Amino acid sequence: TEVKCKSKYVLIASGKWLTLEKTTYVDPSGSTRTWETAKRTTRVANIAADGVAIIALLKRTLHKDCVVMVRQFRPPMGCNTLEFPAGLIDDNETIETAALRELKEETGYKGEVVGVTPVTCLDPGLSNCTTQMVMVHINGDDLENINPTQQLEFVEVILLPLDEFQQKIEELLQKEKIVVDSKVYIYAMGMSQAFFKPRELPVLKQ
Ligand SMILES: Nc1nc(=O)[nH]c2c1ncn2[C@H]1C[C@H](O)[C@@H](COP(=O)(O)OP(=O)(O)O)O1
Numbered sequence: 001t002e003v004k005c006k007s008k009y010v011l012i013a014s015g016k017w018l019t020l021e022k023t024t025y026v027d028p029s030g031s032t033r034t035w036e037t038a039k040r041t042t043r044v045a046n047i048a049a050d051g052v053a054i055i056a057l058l059k060r061t062l063h064k065d066c067v068v069m070v071r072q073f074r075p076p077m078g079c080n081t082l083e084f085p086a087g088l089i090d091d092n093e094t095i096e097t098a099a100l101r102e103l104k105e106e107t108g109y110k111g112e113v114v115g116v117t118p119v120t121c122l123d124p125g126l127s128n129c130t131t132q133m134v135m136v137h138i139n140g141d142d143l144e145n146i147n148p149t150q151q152l153e154f155v156e157v158i159l160l161p162l163d164e165f166q167q168k169i170e171e172l173l174q175k176e177k178i179v180v181d182s183k184v185y186i187y188a189m190g191m192s193q194a195f196f197k198p199r200e201l202p203v204l205k206q
Contacts, residue, residue, distance in 0.1 A: 009037065017041055038127040042088050048119045049132045052099045053086040053183060056111055058159060060140030066159040068107050068138065071178065073154060082158070082172060083181040086131070099134035107157045108148025111136035133183070166192045 009021040023037045040050050056068040067084075074081045087102035089095065096113045103111050115135035122129045138145055150157060160168040166188035169180055 012036070014041070038129075040088075040127075040129060044089055044091055044093070047089055047093075047095075049089060049095065049130045051086055051088045051129075051131050052095055052102060053084045053131050053133045054099045054103045054111075054136050055084055055133055055187065056103055056107070056109065056136040056138055057162065058109065058138045058140045058145075063140070064161040064163060066161050067165055068103075068109060069158040069160055069184070070106055071156045071158055072152075077179055080176070080178045081181060082169065082178055082184060084133075084184060095132050095134060099136060103136060103138075105151050106155050108150040109138045110142070110144050110148075111138040162191060163195050 007023050007025040009023045012020040012022055014020070017040065019039050019041060021037045021039060023035045025033060025035065027033050043050050054068075058066045058068050070083055070085050071080050072083070073079070085103050085106040087098070087106070089098040090101075093101070095116055099113060099116075100111060103109055113134055114137050117133040119130045119132055122131055140146070148157075158172075166185075169185065169188050172178060173180065
């Protein structure tokens with residue numbers, strides 16, 4: 001059954017960055033209902049996503065490929081988080097330019113876009129907030145990527161080897177009070193499955 005997309009809303013509260021609205025919609029059985037919805041005020045016209053998250057792989061000779069991560073204090077969480085570099089899309093930016101700008105600002109690395117996901121929702125029971133994830137490769141042997149200098153005082157860059165990504169995250173979680181972003185953890189689980197090599201080949205059960 002299709003949920004009708006047409007909805008009206010009443011503003012409950014508005015701030016500089018967010019609004020809280022009461023959304024009126026018609027559910028699949030035809031009943032009119034309401035929902036409390038948070039929206040960002042910053043979404044750029046003609047761009048479907050609020051922000052970008054960057055899955056950046058640092059590739060260096062004689063090193064394992066590493067995922068470039070950021071640790072930062074997030075006021076809504078009241079603690080540090082482990083996230084992919086990410087940020088809001090500015091006016092007049094494409095997804096790709098926003099991703100490369102955010103990566104440079106937050107980590108100092110200059111990368112090259114190798115893939116972009118569709119628009120994905122972040123917390124659809126709460127908000128219409130969306131992101132596009134951008135896959136980036138960083139040539140770590142390039143002079144400009146050897147000693148990267150990032151511009152944000154409170155963002156710490158953490159490099160985690162791709163082939164032990166989930167294990168290294170678990171170690172961080174055990175060591176300190178940090179919350180991992182769900183996109184990151186799902187990616188880590190996927191990587192573990194991709195790298196898993198069974199000792200014996202599975203056989204078909206009769
Ligand atoms: N919900 C927010 N409340 C704030 O008080 N300030 C906010 C919110 N969302 C974004 N911002 C501010 C904080 C930064 O100065 C700018 C840019 O943020 P962004 O591009 O999303 O970068 P990250 O902080 O890494 O997400 O907007």
